[in-house]
Amino acid sequence: MKAPGSGILKVVGILYVIFAGIAIIGLLIAIGGTALLARTLGLNVTVLTLVYIIGLISAAYRLFVGIIGIKESNNLEKAGFLRTLGIVDIVLAGATIIFSGVMLGFGGVVLELVGLVLPILFLVGASKNFAARNGQ
Helix, strand or coil: CCCCCCCCCCCCCHHHHHHHHHHHHHHHHHHHHHHHHHHHHHHCCCCHHHHHHHHHHHHHHHHHHHHHHHCCCCCHHHHHHHHHHHHHHHCCCHHHHHHHHHHHHHHHHHHHHHHHHHHHHHHHHHHHHHHCCCCC
């Protein structure tokens, strides 16, 4: 039997893997460029480097969620775990929205609201599987 949320989980998982991969590559390039610029100009870029590292951790988490979402999309036994990952991802997206609001103002918040779409869809797919597992 095909799990009811498997299609959503696979699509969102694939998008997570693609976007996280792009983010990781971009952040690694940015870290290298920042280090080169700091060394050349003698700048202290500790805070910027910390932001990049937080971004790498976030991208790595989303890569993990994407891979697990694809791999376990049809496994009803993992539905609770996937649902937990979706909730954590929504919380992280909410924290990003707050951070962007503080740092960038209203425009940053609007842009980051788009970042809630995939976590919500992931949670919807996981919740469909969770409900199917529990016979609801």
